[in-house]
Amino acid sequence: MTVTIDSDGSGEHANTPGGSASVSPVDAGAPGDLRTSRAKLVVRRFARNRNALIGLVVIVLLYAAAFLSPLFAPWSYTELDYDNFLVSPSGSHWFGTSKVGEDMFALVMRGLQKSLTIGLLVGLISTSLSAIVGATAGYFGGWVDRAMMWLVDLLLVLPSFLILAILSPAFKGKTWLIFVLLLGLFSWMITARIVRGMTFTLREREYVKAARFMGQAPWRIIVKHIVPNMASLLIIDATVNVGAAVIAETGLSYFGFGVQPPDVSLGTLIASGTESAQTFPWLFLFPSMFLVVFVLAVNVVGDGLRDAIDPNSAGGRRKDRRKARKEYQDAKDKARANAPALAGKEAS
Amino acid sequence: MIGFLARRLVNYVILCLVATFLAYLLASLTFDPVAILMQRNPPPPEAAIAAKRLALHFDQPIPLRFVHWLGGVVHGDFGRTVTDHNVGDELLPRMGVSLRLFLVGVTVGVILGVILGVVSAIRQYKISDYAATVFSFVILSTPVFVIGPLLKTGALQVNDWLGTEYLKFTGEQTPGFDGSWLASLGDRLRYLIVPTLTIALQQIAYYSRYQRSAMLDVLGSDFLRTASAKGLTRRRVLFKHGLRTALIPMATLFAFGFGLLIVGGTFTEHIFGWYGMGDWLIVGVNTQDANVVATVTLFVAVLVLISGWLSDVLYAALDPRVRV
Amino acid sequence: MTAAQTMFDEQAPSENGPVLRVSDLTVSFPSESGRVQAVRGLNYEVSAGEVLGIVGESGSGKSVSSLAVMGLLPQQARISGSIKFRDRELLGLSDDQLSKIRGKRISMVFQDPLSALTPVYTVGDQIAEALRAHGHSMSKQQAHNRAVELLDLVGIPNAANRAKAFPHEFSGGMRQRAVIAIAIANDPDLIIADEPTTALDVTVQAQVLEVLKTAQEVTGAGIVIITHDLGVVAGFADRLMVMYAGKAVETGQVDEIYAHPRMPYTLGLLGSIPRLDAEERQPLVPIEGQPPSLVDLPPGCPFAPRCPMVVDACREAEPPLSDVDGSEQHRAACIRANELIAEDPDAAEVFEVEAVEEAAIAKVPREQRPIVLSVNELVKHFPLTKGAVFKRRVGTVHAVDGVSFDIRAGETLGLVGESGCGKTTTLMEILGLDTLMGGDIAILGNLTTSLTKQSRREIRRDMQVVFQDPMASLDPRMPIGDVLAEPMQVHGYSKQKIASRIPELLDLVGLRAEHAERYPAEFSGGQRQRIGIARALALEPKLIVLDEPVSALDVSIQAGVINLLDELKAKLELAYLFVAHDLSVVRHIADRVAVMYLGKIVEIGEVDGVFGDAKHPYTQALLSAIPIPDPVAERSRERIILTGDLPSPANPPRGCRFHTRCFTFAALPEDKRQRCLDEEPVLAAHGDDQQAACHFPRARAVL
Ligand SMILES: Nc1ncnc2c1ncn2[C@@H]1O[C@H](COP(=O)(O)OP(=O)(O)OP(=O)(O)O)[C@@H](O)[C@H]1O
Ligand code: SF4
């Protein structure tokens, strides 16, 4: 039996049925630094996933387009072309114009800019919040944990979409940053629940116990041992959360509960294009296309990352009896903890 | 077991109340219907505004207003709207509209989703699996407010092709339609197809992803190996032992899929001009009406409650390990 | 066995010749780094009524080769060669054709009973299903009745009722019996058992092996039993096949192989097992290094990198399996087998291991050494809860219920018992340094209940822990250097001191200084366990608490770690509290031993005393359940088979907790039994340093 890379600190080690694998133990002539070799391995696996790679390229291109296109595009989103109302895509108006003569390309790029910025910020805020709250609840347990779980349950009954809709009058006419903050504040629960579940398992890991028994302080244990071992999970979730945030933002903006005029986002553009989706399809199709392509790319990348980081382990190795029992328990917990995790991920 | 489910029920009821209270609280804090009133041209007289304030119980602290409202709810009185209509009058028809959409959508979604998921898992890495994967990824990345108009366009094409306006998508029945109940049902069905498809597509994509991974987990399990070693055929092993076990995690998922359904439903109603609960929420926020918002919240909470509770019952029915 | 007679034709099947003949079997799988040659040309056969043992380390291809026979390998496996069952070629049969053979003529028992049964159907239904899958004329009722008979046959008490239970209501041992019942349901000609007892406690292992023997008697089937433990098969198998790197490296009659192994690998394996029947402390034989990677195996003998007898010629071509000792039966794949025949050396000589010197402190009489740990009447109960959301308390788990012992400087106390008896809980209470539910713990003379912040820190320094699972005990995100530095940082060592101490520590546990740069994933299980030990040594503790430190390791690797612990103990004069479920390991390493049963110590004392002349029936049963890697001795042993499982610690039996399973009790006359039922026995002295808690202690030979 040779040992491979430990996936996400879950202590699993991949073993092909024959018992051989990619990284060999030290004495059998191991490669150099593992930090690089592990990262290399993940990168290699990811790169082999062609779809994920394409997704990554698409995301980069979309960001580039959103932020760089104003430099060379013929029209700016504030300009109105009084000669051309509602014209279909052409050489001068690549995506056509709106009924007041705005250039759709400029508008879509502007909307994309806003939506992507909001998505990124909200993804970061919510993932960091989930890491903090989830790890704290999971590590300390007790009332902290119960309070958090209750809050999560409450937010399932009271969807964050509803809350934000209700709160929308409060940030009407204020900066969109408030909106970002609120959106971030109401989208951490699901990841937090996964983080908590994972912390539960990590807390029982022997290296965490070892740290505790050598007298290490709890917050140091969280920072040194728990969070780093969830890094992969957090990276994946942050990615997927960006997509979810973009959908949530556009959905709210669609109803006028999010980004407020004169600002535009993909959501407001789609909303105003919907009416004429059948007659002037370019008003609806272009913003929709950019939205779907971005979210799809994000989801594909998230999926690719998951595959790359988590080498489907559990081989034919003889299991210790306690381990077998624990795995069974873990699997059950996972099923329960993941169920909510899965939900709402894609919820708009 | 019964005790367990009963306790769950109590927990859900408390959650519902708290959720409704929160919604009411937030709405009362942020909404200012009087301000809307004052924007009218010409501005209404001072006395009218004062009367409005009184009618809306703005002289009372919010928790008291909530208790007042809740007291009414118990007797079937959901208060009055800002425009002074009875909230309760509108409630039933709107509920009917939403429930029709949800129930058909979720039933179609769960059944087709499970089938699709199982088939992809069994035929992992075959063309059908890739197709199903692409389908669910695309659908899950496409918000309802994009799917809806696209399906509308598609329905127009179908109608064009059929030469008659067979599929309808504005409203929920032909205004003033007159005919036997069967004909009326047929008429409603024509209006139901496109919106239901909008919502069902998402549910199918959602459930098929998780059913696929649940099934894959089970496919690698030791007990399937034992079942094969007994001499069962592959088909029996897959269905009798595999699928049956892979359905268990779906029970929990069911409760959470409902959240997706409700938000999706709001968009669907809006897009297809159905006057349902989702549409009402938008109206409520736009007119800054705390009573309407609280009523919709209560409806949503009760729905989530029921689905959560059903989920528990289903889970217990499927998994002997949790039957205490 | 009346039931059995009606169910099985006792006659061995009439056809002659081997039941199963595997020739030139190769199996390979695709992997990240290339094709894994899991099985590389395997030949064997099994006759009716014969038991073939297949032995080898993890990854040697044991399971893959047997799954190939069953046609249960995943689709991506590439298989070639021939598998003939009663002269019918199985390779290439369709799934439908195979499913008529599977479960009917060949059946299989898997390793992990916990996951081997479908959780949503009752045990009875799952057995009945196996019957109906092949006996189409059988009615539901008939199948059910037969299932109950089968459950009864494999020793499930109250079978008619238990058949209605779901798998999760069965203990591990009971589930394995149920799986065996499924395997024998259709009176097969061949039963393949893949590590059927690895996941079980020794006492349950003895029960399950007994059931397998019964199964073989009633069905007359040939049995292939796969194991990594040479002890398990010694008394059970007729012939043995030792596998290494996907090939058989030695085959023959059990007696011959155990007495005269002719391949250095087999020799090493036999030498690596700590033996219960060892009179004096012999050093164990570790086989250094790792089994080779099965991708791109270099030419030559695959064992060459680990072989103490390797010569240049070994690396040229892979030695074929050839007859040794002039016997057709005994074959080995080693070019130097002849030298082994000529000299018949023992493993320690070949592998050049030396006995460890005793520490100076061990020569001081026990009473004169200071006490490092004393545990007095320790109690720990857990609330037993039900329900996921609303936890409600439905009882109390008496995990530890009044445990007392002490450990003196330079001494090792082994704490043994079945799983769930409270060993780990005891350790956690000691390590927690928290308030106790009952009793007290003093470490180096300090009561844990009255610690100041300062003295708590000091105790954290003087007492260290080594965990069971080498994969989980090191943070995978930290290089080894940081892992070793962490305790020293916590205890305020200076940077220079830490930097100089790390190479020292690595050297101490037999690793190299440059390993500090590397990450845990790069090390093998045994190496990681050494790192865990090095971490425990970093602060120069006086007491190390070890929770099953070797139970997750292969025997050959385990031997090295045990030797290391032995050596460190002598060199650094450490005291160990060594928790294990394996009594032979404890016998090898400990000075004193405490046997736990349901939260209480039932026997405690000096190892030679307790192992040589056990007084408590439970100790006797535990000892008797341990297999000895010596076929001759095994066959003549009279095994005490404990009935049933460990009772629930939530509801321990009244009076003597052991009475539900006690054979002494069962043999007592009615009037004397009452005492066991009413009165809880207390530890009473037998000899200088041996105490047992039994009202009717009597000596009994168990080896
Ligand atoms: N946190 C807990 N809550 C409830 N019961 C517990 C807890 N920890 C242990 N137990 C129970 O206490 C009993 C003793 O457990 P413990 O793990 O100490 O036994 P053990 O002999 O070390 O077992 P093993 O050999 O499997 O490690 C078991 O029945 C176990 O289920
Ligand atoms: S052939 Fe050589 S290397 Fe292989 S076991 Fe024999 S002596 Fe050792």
Ligand code: SF4
């Ligand atoms: S006291 Fe009685 S029941 Fe207990 S071990 Fe002794 S003989 Fe057995």
Ligand SMILES: [Mg+2]
């Ligand atoms: Mg334990």
